[in-house]
Amino acid sequence: MRGSISRRSFLQLGASSLGVAALGPLVGPLTAHAGQQLDARIVVIGGGSAGATAAKYLKHYAPGLRVTLLEPNETYYTCYAGNWYLGGFRELETLGHGYGNLRDRHDVEVIHDRAMAIDPGSKEVDTRTNGKLTYDRLIVAPGIEFAWDRVEGMGPEDTEAIPHAWEGGRPFEVLRRQLKDLEDGGTVLVCPPEEPYRCPPGPYERMALIAHYLKQEKPRAKILGLDPKETFSKQDLFKQGWEALYGDMIEWIPGSQGGAPERISVSDRKVFTDGGAQAHTGDVINFIPPQRAGAIAQEADLVDDTGWCPVNQKTFESTRHSDIYIIGDAAVAGAMPKSAHAANNHGKLVAATIASDLRGDSLPDFPTVNTCYSLVSPEWGITIAGVYEHQEGEITEIEGAGGLSPLDADRDQREIEAMYAPGWYESITEDIFG
Structure with a gap:
């Protein structure tokens, strides 16, 4: 440690x-x-x-x-x-x-x-x-x-609907526009990948800074992190900051508690976890592929x-x-x-x-x-x-x-x-x- x-x-x-x-x-x-x-x-x-x-x-x-x-x-x-x-x-x-x-x-x-x-x-x-x-x-x-062959229900052709924003430029514009269009009270799903991946702390900074934007513009919105992992980089520091600044706006679910994404329905805007038993609907879905x-x-x-x-x-x-x-x-x-x-x-x-x-x-x-x-x-x-x-x-x-x-x-x-x-x-x- x-x-x-x-x-x-x-x-x-x-x-x-x-x-x-x-x-x-x-x-x-x-x-x-x-x-x-x-x-x-x-x-x-x-x-x-x-x-x-x-x-x-x-x-x-x-x-x-x-x-x-x-x-x-x-x-x-x-x-x-x-x-x-x-x-x-x-x-x-x-x-x-x-x-x-x-x-x-x-x-x-x-x-x-x-x-x-x-x-x-x-x-x-x-x-x-x-x-x-x-x-x-x-x-x-x-x-x-991106290892799209390891993603069920989604491929590169779907990234305008469900952006990853894990390469610079255009993918970020797509996600930013969706956040601007989000209704107050809507839900944002952020789905980090399994390790190894580029920039280990990045998804958790993203949850925080999306919350920073939403707190000012759409304060009734929620962010749900669906994660295949049990721990992440700077975890205690992030969680302390999330709670201090954003209260219960951010919820993070690890894989052991049903957080690991297993299938995506692009048309229904759903991410299925826990063997398909749980379906999480997102008005905005930021899925970061393996x-x-x-x-x-x-x-x-x-x-x-x-x-x-x-x-x-x-x-x-x-x-x-x-x-x-x-x-x-x-x-x-x-x-x-x-x-x-x-x-x-x-x-x-x-x-x-x-x-x-x-x-x-x-x-x-x-x-x-x-x-x-x-x-x-x-x-x-x-x-x-x-x-x-x-x-x-x-x-x-x-x-x-x-x-x-x-x-x-x-x-x-x-x-x-x-x-x-x-x-x-x-x-x-x-x-x-x-």
């Missing part, structure tokens, strides 16, 4: 885990060799938090590398901070980030196209419209896809029978194909959660690993960090932090190096933590896309 962490220690940890400072003693050797020309081409598939970071930091550590970022979208909308938009205090356009800085400031070749296939033997990536790209090293940051590694990883034989990508957890090189590195949510990264902060750390580690390997230097070995702010309201923040190291083939959490916000902190501390959350967002997105 994690202990609590002081505000001062948490803020120091969060600051040190962004930017070059996160790499500690590794920075000196890498920057000392930055002028050494390396004749190699690195292709990065996926321009999210992991892939964009890797592309940027490859050019930082080895400016002579030819780095190509392959990303179909011209604007990347973060899923993290999307709940702030649902809560009514952040505009969606502020969550969108382009790739101009990577191209113009960092000399990354950005191709807006989709990877269709990977041939590890010939070291080629087949794209939809730009032919084949050859590589010396390949970084795959495919994010997630997840696995993104499509290109599935198609390129980079996943195991879990649907996720096994990697050497020191280097993030695939255990299935050499010279292919998998980072971000898709990777099996030991104790590290699937989060934007973790993905940003993966990108830096892999950039350092590839640059060192190509130079013939010893591979880097440094701790990685995850920090996560969650908002229970715009004035109530809670945090979790972890520091991780590579031990005996796995990434493990360093005991006592991280922690949680104190459970019974006063309102001043909650407000200060909430105040720092937007600063964290601006810092990490600048580190990735700036």
